[in-house]
Amino acid sequence: MGRAPCCDKSGLKKGPWTPEEDKILVDYIQSHGHGSWRSLPKLAGLLRCGKSCRLRWTNYLRPDIKRGPFTPEEQTSIIQLHAIVGNKWSTIAAQLPGRTDNEIKNFWNTHLKKRLLRMGLLHPDPSDSSPAAASSRHMAQWESARLEAEARLSRESLFAHSASAAAAAAVTNPAVNLPPLKPEPDFFLRIWNSEIGDAFRKTAASATDESSPESSFTRQSSAAAVKTEPPPAAREETESKSCVTGGGPPVVAGMDDSSGSNEVVDDVSEESYQLYLDFGSGDDDLGLFGGQVGAFSSLFSSDLNVETSLDTAFK
DNA sequence: AAAAGATACAACCGCGGGACC
DNA sequence: CGGTCCCGCGGTTGTATCTTT
Numbered sequence: 001m002g003r004a005p006c007c008d009k010s011g012l013k014k015g016p017w018t019p020e021e022d023k024i025l026v027d028y029i030q031s032h033g034h035g036s037w038r039s040l041p042k043l044a045g046l047l048r049c050g051k052s053c054r055l056r057w058t059n060y061l062r063p064d065i066k067r068g069p070f071t072p073e074e075q076t077s078i079i080q081l082h083a084i085v086g087n088k089w090s091t092i093a094a095q096l097p098g099r100t101d102n103e104i105k106n107f108w109n110t111h112l113k114k115r116l117l118r119m120g121l122l123h124p125d126p127s128d129s130s131p132a133a134a135s136s137r138h139m140a141q142w143e144s145a146r147l148e149a150e151a152r153l154s155r156e157s158l159f160a161h162s163a164s165a166a167a168a169a170a171v172t173n174p175a176v177n178l179p180p181l182k183p184e185p186d187f188f189l190r191i192w193n194s195e196i197g198d199a200f201r202k203t204a205a206s207a208t209d210e211s212s213p214e215s216s217f218t219r220q221s222s223a224a225a226v227k228t229e230p231p232p233a234a235r236e237e238t239e240s241k242s243c244v245t246g247g248g249p250p251v252v253a254g255m256d257d258s259s260g261s262n263e264v265v266d267d268v269s270e271e272s273y274q275l276y277l278d279f280g281s282g283d284d285d286l287g288l289f290g291g292q293v294g295a296f297s298s299l300f301s302s303d304l305n306v307e308t309s310l311d312t313a314f315k
Numbered sequence: 316a317a318a319a320g321a322t323a324c325a326a327c328c329g330c331g332g333g334a335c336c
Numbered sequence: 337c338g339g340t341c342c343c344g345c346g347g348t349t350g351t352a353t354c355t356t357t
Contacts, residue, residue: 015326017326051327052326052327055325055327056325059325059326060325102325102326106325107323107324109324110322110323110324111323
């Protein structure tokens with residue numbers, strides 16, 4: 001409905017933030033909290049709109065933000081999660097503590113997406129017979145399995161709810177005052193690495209001719225994909241660049257800034273990209289994925305133990 | 316050494332939707 | 337119940353930096 005009037009008409013500053021502005025914003029939030037973003041700039045004495053302040057804080061100044069290059073583990077997670085939820089950057093970011101949705105989105109668009117395109121695992125045109133198209137057929141199977149599972153869960157939920165609703169609620173939602181339905185970190189990954197993922201992968205492998213032996217991604221291959229090597233100081237110039245543009249992030253004490261070298265990252269990525277193909281995704285499948293997100297959400301809202309229910313759902 | 320092109324990423328824009336009145 | 341406010345999200349743009357020619 002109604003939308004807040006755009007705040008760019010009142011002589012407010014736009015563009016890159018200066019260190020001085022950053023300091024004002026950080027100092028204000030640390031002593032007062034952000035409160036209403038709309039009124040924050042005036043209260044803090046900034047010539048910015050609230051939206052700009054919120055963006056600067058959430059994407060750059062927040063003390064819990066993890067800077068530096070994405071680790072191989074994080075890249076694998078992003079690829080896996082993107083295969084599950086599509087361009088739901090905030091959902092993906094929720095599974096990667098310290099990473100912002102904007103950062104992940106940029107990393108995807110500038111690194112991972114291009115690489116997938118180059119490898120032919122991602123196609124702008126959905127109506128082709130490429131591996132990406134084949135993988136999207138996997139999604140149809142996933143969707144079918146999901147619907148079946150949902151129906152089963154629905155029945156189980158009904159039973160469980162009437163039998164011991166209070167007990168179930170206590171198990172699944174011990175922190176009653178916390179905002180509901182926020183998936184905990186690694187939730188999707190645990191789902192994917194659980195029997196649910198196994199079941200889906202088996203289904204996909206047995207039902208599609210395109211499924212090559214190596215396309216059956218396993219937990220073992222996922223683990224094998226994660227290698228660790230001493231990081232080079234490859235990011236120094238990037239960090240200094242950030243400072244030059246006034247975007248120097250606050251240093252977080254104890255934050256591990258390590259990363260793999262490009263070669264290592266590429267190795268990991270190759271495996272991960274294969275995983276991506278196995279699971280089947282691409283921007284073209286967003287509608288379908290959206291449905292899956294909805295399905296996951298509906299599962300969250302169940303009073304059943306989510307993992308247990310999902311694990312049994314595909315049996 | 317300089318220009319052109321490519322890349323990376325911070326920041327902006329506009330929309331959807333929940334909360335509040 | 338409809339209108340307004342506000343926040344969060346995803347897509348896009350702008351620009352600094354790097355690489356190539």
